[in-house]
Amino acid sequence: MPGAFEGETVTRRRFMVGVANGAGALAAAAFTLPALAFAVGPVFSHEQWTWQPIGPSSDFPNDNFVTRVIQIQQGPLGAAGNVNNTLAYVRTRNPAIDTEPEDQYNHWIALSSRCMHLGCPVRWTPAAARFICPCHGGVYDIRGMVAGGPPVRPLDRFYTRFNHATGLVEVGPRYSVNSELRRFSPRYPGEPLDGIGQYLYPRQFAQPKPPPGVSQKK
Amino acid sequence: MPRLPAPPLPKGLRPRPKPPGDDNGAGVADTLDPLEAGVTAVDWIDERTSLTPVGRWLLFRKVPRGVNWYYTLGSATLFAFLNQAVTGVFLAMYYRPDASGGAYESVRYITTDAFLGQFVRGMHKWGASVMIILIFLHMGRVFFFGAYKYPRELTWIIGVVLLILTLAMGFTGYLLPLDQRAYWATVVGVNINAGGPFIGPYLSNFLFGGADFGATTLSRFYAIHMLIIPGAIVALIGAHLYLVTKLGITAPPWLKAEPEKQFQPETDV
Amino acid sequence: MNQAEKEAYLREYSILKNEGKPFFPYAVAKDAVMALIVMLVIIFLALLFGAELGPKANPTTTTYVPRPDWYFFFLFEVLRVMRKVPDFTPMATIGVPTICMILLFLLPFYDRSPERRIERRPIALATALFAIGAMAYLTFSGANTGSPNTVDLKPPSNFTAQQKATFTKGELVVGQSGCLACHQIGDNGNNGPGPVLTTIASKVPPQQIASTLLNPTPPMPSFKGLRQQYPQKFQTLVAFLSMLH
Numbered sequence: 001m002p003g004a005f006e007g008e009t010v011t012r013r014r015f016m017v018g019v020a021n022g023a024g025a026l027a028a029a030a031f032t033l034p035a036l037a038f039a040v041g042p043v044f045s046h047e048q049w050t051w052q053p054i055g056p057s058s059d060f061p062n063d064n065f066v067t068r069v070i071q072i073q074q075g076p077l078g079a080a081g082n083v084n085n086t087l088a089y090v091r092t093r094n095p096a097i098d099t100e101p102e103d104q105y106n107h108w109i110a111l112s113s114r115c116m117h118l119g120c121p122v123r124w125t126p127a128a129a130r131f132i133c134p135c136h137g138g139v140y141d142i143r144g145m146v147a148g149g150p151p152v153r154p155l156d157r158f159y160t161r162f163n164h165a166t167g168l169v170e171v172g173p174r175y176s177v178n179s180e181l182r183r184f185s186p187r188y189p190g191e192p193l194d195g196i197g198q199y200l201y202p203r204q205f206a207q208p209k210p211p212p213g214v215s216q217k218k
Numbered sequence: 219m220p221r222l223p224a225p226p227l228p229k230g231l232r233p234r235p236k237p238p239g240d241d242n243g244a245g246v247a248d249t250l251d252p253l254e255a256g257v258t259a260v261d262w263i264d265e266r267t268s269l270t271p272v273g274r275w276l277l278f279r280k281v282p283r284g285v286n287w288y289y290t291l292g293s294a295t296l297f298a299f300l301n302q303a304v305t306g307v308f309l310a311m312y313y314r315p316d317a318s319g320g321a322y323e324s325v326r327y328i329t330t331d332a333f334l335g336q337f338v339r340g341m342h343k344w345g346a347s348v349m350i351i352l353i354f355l356h357m358g359r360v361f362f363f364g365a366y367k368y369p370r371e372l373t374w375i376i377g378v379v380l381l382i383l384t385l386a387m388g389f390t391g392y393l394l395p396l397d398q399r400a401y402w403a404t405v406v407g408v409n410i411n412a413g414g415p416f417i418g419p420y421l422s423n424f425l426f427g428g429a430d431f432g433a434t435t436l437s438r439f440y441a442i443h444m445l446i447i448p449g450a451i452v453a454l455i456g457a458h459l460y461l462v463t464k465l466g467i468t469a470p471p472w473l474k475a476e477p478e479k480q481f482q483p484e485t486d487v
Numbered sequence: 488m489n490q491a492e493k494e495a496y497l498r499e500y501s502i503l504k505n506e507g508k509p510f511f512p513y514a515v516a517k518d519a520v521m522a523l524i525v526m527l528v529i530i531f532l533a534l535l536f537g538a539e540l541g542p543k544a545n546p547t548t549t550t551y552v553p554r555p556d557w558y559f560f561f562l563f564e565v566l567r568v569m570r571k572v573p574d575f576t577p578m579a580t581i582g583v584p585t586i587c588m589i590l591l592f593l594l595p596f597y598d599r600s601p602e603r604r605i606e607r608r609p610i611a612l613a614t615a616l617f618a619i620g621a622m623a624y625l626t627f628s629g630a631n632t633g634s635p636n637t638v639d640l641k642p643p644s645n646f647t648a649q650q651k652a653t654f655t656k657g658e659l660v661v662g663q664s665g666c667l668a669c670h671q672i673g674d675n676g677n678n679g680p681g682p683v684l685t686t687i688a689s690k691v692p693p694q695q696i697a698s699t700l701l702n703p704t705p706p707m708p709s710f711k712g713l714r715q716q717y718p719q720k721f722q723t724l725v726a727f728l729s730m731l732h
Binding site for chain 3: 276277278279280281282283284285287289290291293294297298301319322325326329336337339340341342343344345347348350352358361362363364365366367368369370371374375378379381382388392395396397398399400401402403405406407410411413414415418431466467468469471472473474475
Binding site for chain 3: 069118127128130147152
């Protein structure tokens with residue numbers, strides 16, 4: 001090869017082509033990759049949460065629901081008016097109907113108002129003792145178990161606890177349950193958690209961590 | 219070692235032969251007719267850019283015999299897009315992407331108080347529906363005329379991407395007024411999207427900017443609706459139009475070229 | 488298309504193109520007229536319907552019934568059809584549109600025949616007509632679907648004014664009580680798991696309707712609570728159901 005020293009395999013032209021492509025790609029990556037990572041970041045960072053007081057335990061009967069507004073996202077950006085709120089239906093645990101194992105986080109049953117079909121707001125209908133979804137007619141019983149319609153799993157729940165210092169019931173992060181009321185890390189509506197569903201829809205990194213000492217399936 | 223000859227100089231740089239007469243080209247500006255200043259300016263731009271042949275190529279190309287009203291659907295879609303772009307840009311002058319109440323208030327202001335606000339917002343809203351209808355009609359025309367076939371495959375593919383982007387515009391724009399309809403349609407839409415196995419939930423996390431609808435969701439949708447997708451649409455429309463011009467508009471499929479008949483009268487039954 | 492067909496097409500096209508007219512002003516004139524029509528339609532719609540703004544977004548609502556915009560009615564309807572097999576819903580809502588888009592995207596690569604006239608492309612014609620028909624049907628029925636929480640029936644014309652009033656009140660009670668989640672009445676509600684109630688009164692006497700409401704077969708809930716708290720509503724409910732002949 002003319003102009004090449006002995007043992008040289010890279011010609012001047014190939015070297016220049018490499019520099020043009022490599023430096024160009026690096027320069028382009030230098031602004032696209034950080035920007036992309038910046039936009040995708042929230043997918044990988046855990047949402048923050050705190051215990052929120054919802055009133056004394058005498059507020060909550062064990063055969064009917066009381067509604068409470070909960071702030072669901074308390075990230076570094078803070079609350080965004082009422083679009084960060086969500087609604088929980090709360091009652092006291094009733095051993096006669098609530099057969100799932102009791103622990104320190106479910107003395108009060110706090111059900112999320114999001115239908116597990118597509119996330120429409122369900123309404124508690126005391127006359128029928130059912131939750132009913134206005135979108136496609138999903139029906140849930142008093143435990144939040146699916147009683148009819150298209151939902152694929154029971155209503156999501158919130159961890160609850162009693163704060164002895166203040167004497168108030170407090171609500172923690174949300175979790176999903178399968179048809180045996182086994183706790184899972186929160187999923188989107190429409191994602192079944194029985195059988196293959198829990199593998200088709202894996203745990204999301206953005207969901208809040210459960211409170212300490214909870215066995216929550218990922 | 220033999221040397222390569224020097225490359226030929228571009229025309230403008232070659233030494234000019236001396237013009238007849240001997241004033242060295244001086245005084246040309248003095249003899250300029252003031253009435254022709256505009257023409258001169260256009261000439262100057264044209265000389266620097268060489269746009270005239272491009273314009274001729276774009277406008278005075280021939281379109282095949284038999285081009286009819288169905289062929290206007292594409293340009294009508296483009297026109298609807300221009301309407302969306304202009305009304306959208308000016309709506310952005312009043313809109314505040316603030317999820318804690320500012321967004322709703324600004325849209326309320328546009329709708330009820332701003333001069334012509336209701337009308338411009340109406341044009342944007344209904345323009346979106348009209349554009350979606352037109353893009354489907356245009357696609358139907360291309361499909362029924364077989365216009366996606368050789369050599370226009372790439373034009374079709376770009377068109378399909380444009381269709382998807384337009385639907386994405388409809389979805390992201392729907393949230394911006396942040397009323398009940400907007401909020402629930404977005405929540406349900408993102409939840410439907412999360413139903414895609416494996417990556418669906420993460421894609422929904424990306425759209426929400428977190429695990430749930432929150433402070434950043436609205437600004438995310440706004441950025442996608444205002445900047446990302448329109449930029450992509452403009453670029454792809456450019457490519458689409460370039461290909462349409464380069465490859466030519468299809469003739470209606472039922473037309474046959476005349477000379478073929480003259481040459482082979484027996485085979486053409 | 489093989490090489491010969493491609494060349495034949497290009498030759499044919501160049502002849503047709505040469506026989507044509509310049510793009511400007513002949514085609515542009517049509518385009519401009521069409522653009523004018525499009526703008527007139529948009530302005531007409533904007534002036535006639537304007538742009539409404541609903542109540543402010545409220546995630547804690549328990550009464551709002553979400554409805555999509557018209558161009559998503561087909562998806563809404565697909566969801567309604569798919570509610571019997573909820574585990575396959577993502578296939579219908581994500582899978583079918585994704586597959587359709589991929590098929591559209593790749594269309595020029597699997598449809599390589601040189602034939603362009605639609606009447607000689609029977610598969611393409613049938614597919615297109617099927618797709619258009621399906622979309623139109625789904626959009627139409629999606630637009631005409633009521634919420635599963637409201638009954639929207641016309642009281643029979645031979646009713647007295649008082650009967651009509653009871654009928655309308657009964658519709659409200661049925662909507663509030665969530666009957667439609669499991670029962671179908673006319674075009675409203677879910678067909679199952681409970682029986683269709685459209686003509687329940689001709690099958691079951693009023694007495695039995697009341698006793699079924701109080702002591703139903705599971706999984707139907709008992710309406711004893713309703714009778715204790717709101718006896719008036721319970722009476723209306725029984726009266727309304729007894730009118731469904």
